[in-house]
Amino acid sequence: MAFKKKNDEKVLDVDAAMQGNLSFKDYVNLRINGKFDGNLDTKGSLTIGPGANVNGDIIGDHIIIGGKVKGKIVARESLTLLPTAVVEGQIRPAKLNVAEGAVLEGTCSMLHDFLNPEELARYLEVDLNSVMEWAHSGKMPAIKEGEAWRFERKAIDSWVAAGKVS
Numbered sequence: 001m002a003f004k005k006k007n008d009e010k011v012l013d014v015d016a017a018m019q020g021n022l023s024f025k026d027y028v029n030l031r032i033n034g035k036f037d038g039n040l041d042t043k044g045s046l047t048i049g050p051g052a053n054v055n056g057d058i059i060g061d062h063i064i065i066g067g068k069v070k071g072k073i074v075a076r077e078s079l080t081l082l083p084t085a086v087v088e089g090q091i092r093p094a095k096l097n098v099a100e101g102a103v104l105e106g107t108c109s110m111l112h113d114f115l116n117p118e119e120l121a122r123y124l125e126v127d128l129n130s131v132m133e134w135a136h137s138g139k140m141p142a143i144k145e146g147e148a149w150r151f152e153r154k155a156i157d158s159w160v161a162a163g164k165v166s
Contacts, residue, residue, distance in 0.1 A: 025161070032067075039071075043161070050084040063093075065102075074123070076111070076157055092123075094153075114143075115151045123153075124160070139164070 014030070019037040024030070027044035035053045040046065042060040052067035059074045066082040072090045073079060079093035083101035091104070094111040098104065112119070117135070121128045132149075134140040141155035159165070 027061075048085075050082070074111070076153075111153060113153055115153055115156070117149050117151075120151045120156065124156070124165070 013033065014036065015033045017035040021039045021041075022030075023041040024043050028042065029045045029047075030040075030042055031047045031049060032052045032054060033049040034051075037055045039056045040054075040058045040060065042058075044060075045062045046058065046060040046064070048054055048063075048065045048067045048069055050066040054067070054069045055071060057072045057074075058069065059076075061075070061077045063073065063075045063078070064080045064082065065073075065085040065087060067084065068086045068088075070088045073087070073092065075091070075093040075095075078095040078097065079091060080097040081087060081099060081102035081104065083099045085099075085102040085104075087102075087104050087106065089106045091106065091108045092111055093108070096108065096110070111123075115123060117128060117131050121131045124131070131140075135142040135144075135149050135151075141152065141159055143150045143152070
């Protein structure tokens with residue numbers, strides 16, 4: 001694993017076999033070229049190299065996959081599957097680019113700009129009662145239209161990044 005800083009950009013290269021959970025609060029350009037077992041939660045850019053093998057869930061902004069990934073992927077901004085990509089599992093991208101030759105075995109549901117309470121509970125991986133309590137109390141950014149609640153995904157992402165989830 002190497003950490004480099006070039007032009008104020010934080011770059012982390014992982015070429016070895018690793019396991020565990022990695023979570024980045026700051027923007028980083030993360031590249032995985034080896035084997036990784038565990039969960040990744042990143043800000044910025046995540047690249048899974050053509051020779052990489054990842055088993056676990058991934059949450060990130062801009063995700064590029066060239067290797068093998070087995071797990072759930074949530075791409076807040078974009079997900080790109082290169083011709084050498086083999087993905088098995090559920091993907092939830094805001095934008096999706098699939099190159100000819102890429103393999104996706106699983107399901108795909110696109111992230112919307114606005115989520116209803118049930119979608120938000122799944123997105124945040126919390127129970128629906130917590131979402132409704134936060135919305136009613138004004139703890140989270142929400143829009144009430146008549147009796148229905150709507151949540152702007154980007155506002156929720158900023159709210160989570162600011163550490164306001166309790």
